[in-house]
Amino acid sequence: xxxxxSGSAGVWYEVxxxxxxxxxxxxxxxxxxxxxxxxxxxxxxxxTSYSRDESFRARDLLVSVSHLQPLIFGLAEELLSISLEPRxxxxxxxxxxxxxxxxxxxxxxxxxxxxxxxLAIHCERASHCSGSHAxxxxxxxxxxxxxxxxRPEVEYNEEDWDLTWTxxxxxxNCIIAMVDRLLGxxxxxxxxxxxxxxxxxxxxxxxxxxxxxxSSEFSWQEQLLPLVITLRDCVRExxxxxxxxxxxxxxxEAVGAxxxxxxxxxxxxxxxxxxxxxxAVVCGFVLKLYGGLEDPEFQRQLLxxxxxxxxxxxxxxxxxxxxxxxxxxVGVADLRSVVFKVTEAKTDQLKxxxxxxxxxxxxxxxxxxxxxxxxxxxxxxxxxGCLIRVESILFNIGINQQQSVAERFGxxxxxxxxxxxxxERLRAYCDALRDALPHTAGIQSLSxxxxxxxxxxxxxxxxxxEVLWIAASVCRxxxxxxxxxxxxxxxxxxxxxxxxxxxxxxxxxxxxxxxFSTSLDCMxxxxxxxxxxxxSSSSSSLSASFASSSRSFSLMxxxxxxxxxxxxxxxxxxxxxxxxDLVCPxxxxxxxxxxxxxxxxx
Numbered sequence: 043x044x045x046x047x048s049g050s051a052g053v054w055y056e057v058x059x060x061x062x063x064x065x066x067x068x069x070x071x072x073x074x075x076x077x078x079x080x081x082x083x084x085x086x087x088x089x090t091s092y093s094r095d096e097s098f099r100a101r102d103l104l105v106s107v108s109h110l111q112p113l114i115f116g117l118a119e120e121l122l123s124i125s126l127e128p129r130x131x132x133x134x135x136x137x138x139x140x141x142x143x144x145x146x147x148x149x150x151x152x153x154x155x156x157x158x159x160x161l162a163i164h165c166e167r168a169s170h171c172s173g174s175h176a177x178x179x180x181x182x183x184x185x186x187x188x189x190x191x192x193r194p195e196v197e198y199n200e201e202d203w204d205l206t207w208t209x210x211x212x213x214x215n216c217i218i219a220m221v222d223r224l225l226g227x228x229x230x231x232x233x234x235x236x237x238x239x240x241x242x243x244x245x246x247x248x249x250x251x252x253x254x255x256x257s258s259e260f261s262w263q264e265q266l267l268p269l270v271i272t273l274r275d276c277v278r279e280x281x282x283x284x285x286x287x288x289x290x291x292x293x294x295e296a297v298g299a300x301x302x303x304x305x306x307x308x309x310x311x312x313x314x315x316x317x318x319x320x321x322a323v324v325c326g327f328v329l330k331l332y333g334g335l336e337d338p339e340f341q342r343q344l345l346x347x348x349x350x351x352x353x354x355x356x357x358x359x360x361x362x363x364x365x366x367x368x369x370x371x372v373g374v375a376d377l378r379s380v381v382f383k384v385t386e387a388k389t390d391q392l393k394x395x396x397x398x399x400x401x402x403x404x405x406x407x408x409x410x411x412x413x414x415x416x417x418x419x420x421x422x423x424x425x426x427g428c429l430i431r432v433e434s435i436l437f438n439i440g441i442n443q444q445q446s447v448a449e450r451f452g453x454x455x456x457x458x459x460x461x462x463x464x465x466e467r468l469r470a471y472c473d474a475l476r477d478a479l480p481h482t483a484g485i486q487s488l489s490x491x492x493x494x495x496x497x498x499x500x501x502x503x504x505x506x507x508e509v510l511w512i513a514a515s516v517c518r519x520x521x522x523x524x525x526x527x528x529x530x531x532x533x534x535x536x537x538x539x540x541x542x543x544x545x546x547x548x549x550x551x552x553x554x555x556x557x558f559s560t561s562l563d564c565m566x567x568x569x570x571x572x573x574x575x576x577x578s579s580s581s582s583s584l585s586a587s588f589a590s591s592s593r594s595f596s597l598m599x600x601x602x603x604x605x606x607x608x609x610x611x612x613x614x615x616x617x618x619x620x621x622x623d624l625v626c627p628x629x630x631x632x633x634x635x636x637x638x639x640x641x642x643x644x
Contacts, residue, residue: 045547055543058523058524060531062527063319074366076369078311079308079312091294092291096155115274117139117275118273118274125265133296156283220266315376318410319353320408324408332416343482345423345428353525354525356440356529357529359456377434381408385429386414394411407429435468439461440505467494472485472516537566543559
C-alpha cells in the first residue's frame with residue numbers, strides 16, 4: 043500500500059499474505075506436527091541410543107570376531123590332526139598359536155559395550171510383553187500379540203556375558219592341561235587373575251582325574267576331541283551373542299542419526315511446512331531489505347539483533363485447523379535456524395538476482411544478491427558477509443464460527459500457549475534491540491505496548507483480536523516483517539488486512555473517524571482500490587493507492603516459484619507441494635503485484 047499526500051513523498055506499507063503453512067497432503071487425522079514431534083520425542087527417549095564412537099567400536103569388534111573365529115576353528119582342527127600321529131614339537135607349536143588367538147578373542151569380548159548392549163536388548167524384548175511396545179527404532183507398535191506359547195519372561199543376569207567369555211578361556215585351559223598330561227608335563231595354565239587361575243586349575247584337575255584311562259587305551263585325538271568340541275561350542279555361543287549385541291549398537295546409532303527429526307513421513311511433513319514458511323519469509327525479507335537501503339539504523343539493527351518476522355494466524359482451534367496450527371507452530375519455530383546473507387550480484391539481470399539456498403537442515407543460509415550499485419550502499423559489515431538471523435514468532439486468534447464452538451465446547455489451550463511463548467520472544471527481541479541500539483526511534487515506548495499485550499493475553503477474552511493489533515503495531519515499530527494467513531488466505535485474511543490498512547491510515551495519516559468505515563467498506567467491496575479521502579485535520583487530500591505502481595519488486599516475485607520448487611527438491615524427496623500464491627485473487631498478496639495493476643480483494 044502506498045500512501046501519498048500533497049507536499050510529501052509516498053509512504054509504503056508491505057503486508058504479505060499466504061495460506062497457512064501446513065501439509066494438506068497427509069491431512070490432520072492424527073494431528074499436526076507439534077503432536078507428532080511430541081509423540082516421537084517420548085518414544086525416542088524410551089529407546090536406547092549410542093554415539094558414533096560406540097558404533098565404531100562395535101564395528102571393529104564385529105570385524106575382530108569374524109576374523110578370529112575361523113582362525114581358532116582352523117587351529118583346533120590342526121591340533122586334532124597332529125594328535126593322530128603325536129609329534130610333540132608340532133603339537134606344542136599349534137597349541138601355542140591356538141592360545142594366542144583365543145586370548146585375543148577373549149580380550150576383544152571383554153568390552154563393556156557388549157555387556158550393556160545385551161542388557162538393552164533384553165529390556166527391548168521385555169517391553170514386547172505389553173499390549174503395545176516400542177521398537178528399537180523408537181516407533182510405537184500397537185496391539186503386539188503376547189508370546190503364543192505363553193512362556194514366562196526369563197530374567198536376564200548381567201553376569202551371563204562374563205560367564206560366556208570366561209567359558210572360552212576355561213575351555214582353552216582344559217585343552218592345555220590335557221596336552222600337558224599327554225606329554226607327561228606339569229599342567230601349564232594361561233596367565234590369568236588369581237581367582238580365575240584357581241578355577242581353571244580345578245577344571246584342569248577334573249580333566250586329569252576324571253578319566254582314569256591311560257593314553258594307551260585311547261588315542262590322543264580321542265582324548266582331545268571332546269575338549270575341542272567344547273571350545274568350539276563356547277566360541278560359537280560367544281560369537282553369536284557378540285554379533286547380536288554389536289549389530290544392535292550399529293543399527294541403533296544409525297537409527298538415531300537418521301531419525302533425529304522423526305520417521306520419514308513426519309520428516310517430509312516438516313520439510314513441506316518449512317518450505318512454505320521460508321518462501322514467505324524470504325519474500326518479506328527482500329521487501330524490507332530494499333525498503334531499508336537508505337536507512338543505516340535499520341541495517342545496524344539487522345547486524346545486531348537480526349530481523350523480526352511476525353506470523354499473524356487466524357486459524358480456529360477446532361477440527362482440522364488445530365492440526366494446521368500445530369504444523370504452523372513447528373514451521374515458524376524451524377525458521378529460527380535460518381540466516382540471511384547479502385551478496386553482490388554479478389549483473390543486474392534477473393537470473394543473477396535470484397536468492398540462493400545453501401546448507402543443510404537446521405543450518406540453512408539464504409543468500410540474497412543485490413545489484414552492484416545497490417550493494418555499494420550497504421554497511422561494510424553487511425558487505426563483508428555478516429549473517430542476519432531470523433527471530434520468528436506466531437500470534438494466532440481464531441475469528442470464525444468454528445472458533446466460537448471451540449471456545450464454548452472445545453479447547454483453545456494450544457492458541458494460548460502459542461501466543462504466550464511468542465509474547466516472551468517478542469519482549470526478548472525488543473529488549474535486545476533496546477540494549478544494542480538505545481537511540482532507535484520509538485524503542486523506548488515499546489514497554490507500554492508490550493505491557494498492553496501482556497494484559498490482553500491475561501484477559502483471555504473470546505476472539506481477542508486486540509492481541510493481533512498490538513503485536514502488529516510492535517512489529518511495525520521495530521521494522522519487522524509481517525505475514526498474515528488463515529486457512530487459504532481468502533476471506534479471513536482479506537478482512538484482516540483491509541482492517542489493518544485502514545487502521546494505519548487512521549493512526550499514521552490522519553484518516554478521520556467518520557470516513558473510517560467508508561474507507562474500509564470501499565476496500566472490501568471493490569476490486570481495484572485507489573481512494574481519495576479527506577483527512578481529519580487538514581484540507582489537503584490523502585491518496586491511498588493499493589497497487590504497485592512506481593516501485594517494482596519483480597526481483598522477488600520472479601524467483602519465488604522456482605525458489606520453492608528448488609527448496610522442496612533439496613530437503614529430501616518431498617511430494618509436489620504448490621508454493622504459496624503470492625499474487626492471486628482474495629488479497630493473498632497485498633501490495634506485491636509485480637507490475638502496475640489492481641489489488642484483488644475478496
